[in-house]
Amino acid sequence: MKAAWYERTGDARDVVTVGDQPLPEPKSGEVRVRLHASGVNPSDVKTRAGARGELQFPKVIPHSDGAGIVDAVGPDVDAGRLGQRVWIWNGAWARPFGTCAEYIVVPSAQAPILPDNTSFEAGACLGIPASTAWFGVFADGDVTGKTVLVTGGAGAVGHYAIQFAKLGGAKVITTVSGPEKAAHAKTAGPDLIVNYKEDDVVTAIRTFTGGEGVDRVVEVEFGGNLDVTNEVLAPNGVIATYGSMDDPTPTLPFYPMMFKGVTLRMYLIYLLSETDRQKTVEGINKLLESGKVTHAIANEFSIEDTAGAHLAVESGAVIGNIVVTID
Incomplete structure (x- = not known):
């Protein structure tokens, strides 16, 4: 699968690589999501730059937020999840491989339904x-x-x-x-x-x-x-x-x-508790379903220019969300 990753901290242009990585397979309780958009947040940029200390993992696929379609499920996950449009939360929190890739495997609960009236790009702005x-x-x-x-x-x-x-x-x-x-x-x-x-x-x-x-x-x-x-x-x-x-x-x-x-x-x-996370997910989806929420997406970058997306966030000059598209 295509992915962006880094193996050391530093300037985005110096450390971010885009290429092929192994396709992940879902295990018990997990789903695999074919991602269409990945959200870039200040926390992602700070981790890559080294502001959060040494890397926790030898290789990091960045970004916690994303959205896409469930294309595979673990052995004990309801097959009805296949084909569902979903958004991702905590994709890169305490995990090495986040959403800046064609696919991600996460626990099923971390891939809630994305309402039909919400684009994948907007869905990539929901997790954080x-x-x-x-x-x-x-x-x-x-x-x-x-x-x-x-x-x-x-x-x-x-x-x-x-x-x-x-x-x-x-x-x-x-x-x-x-x-x-x-x-x-x-x-x-x-x-x-x-x-x-x-x-x-x-x-x-x-x-x-x-x-x-x-x-x-x-x-x-x-x-x-x-x-x-x-x-x-x-x-x-x-x-x-x-x-x-x-x-x-x-x-x-x-x-x-x-x-x-x-x-x-x-x-x-x-770090939300399970109860608070459920309330938050349900609350956001209810508001999305009302059709009254707008999403301030300032710019979209291709996955090939993930470094550029990081630099845009880092500049502090962008008003709105930065999204990496993976289609």
Whole structure:
């Protein structure tokens, strides 16, 4: 089968190889998926670059997200799975061979049904960006009638989080860093967009909420935004955070947060419990089936140019998801 892989960390152009690899065969409890698209996420790029330390495996086929069609099943897997359109989660988490290949073998549960109204390219954006967004919005319950703040609304996760919160019945505020990103975030349908580089974020949010603040925050930069977040969070509010790159060791204002009854949820989408994963998959698919979710795919690269896809993500200049096509 055709695949992209690397055997050492480094610059994408130096270490990524595209060629033939053995066709994997499904074992007990597994399915094999003929992939049509592979999603490239920052975590994939950082692992290849060496930011996550030494490689865990001698050879790595990258990417955790993908979508395709089940073409073979293990001996104890229902044959009814054959021919199903599916999307992949955790394809490369603690595993050597991810989705940047013509085929992948994964446990059956890691290949949930992809709704017919969703393209393979969009399906390759669900495992990390959409799942991170859904869990951040809904992990602490229904958002009907609540106000949700999504920081970084132009990001891959933020763009989904805005849509999911709106579809869940919430009012949504989002922050961005400039006009181009504001225009992109607007396509997700927020009620208020705040440019944090030009506007007074606290004043804008207090004005919009009539001084009540926000009930939930889906937070991409916990430490860097903490002073503002703590100011605008309503009593008994929730911060669901999946990142803190600018300030990886933030100082927590314990008593101001305690006296608001703040719930702080830190989560890593790779490590969801079986129950939470099932809720997330089912929740995403239900929203997809509604036909109301849009997918911000910025660019598509051929598998032959997997290195180019990595460089696009690495540049930080791309607004939206990067997908490798394998057709």
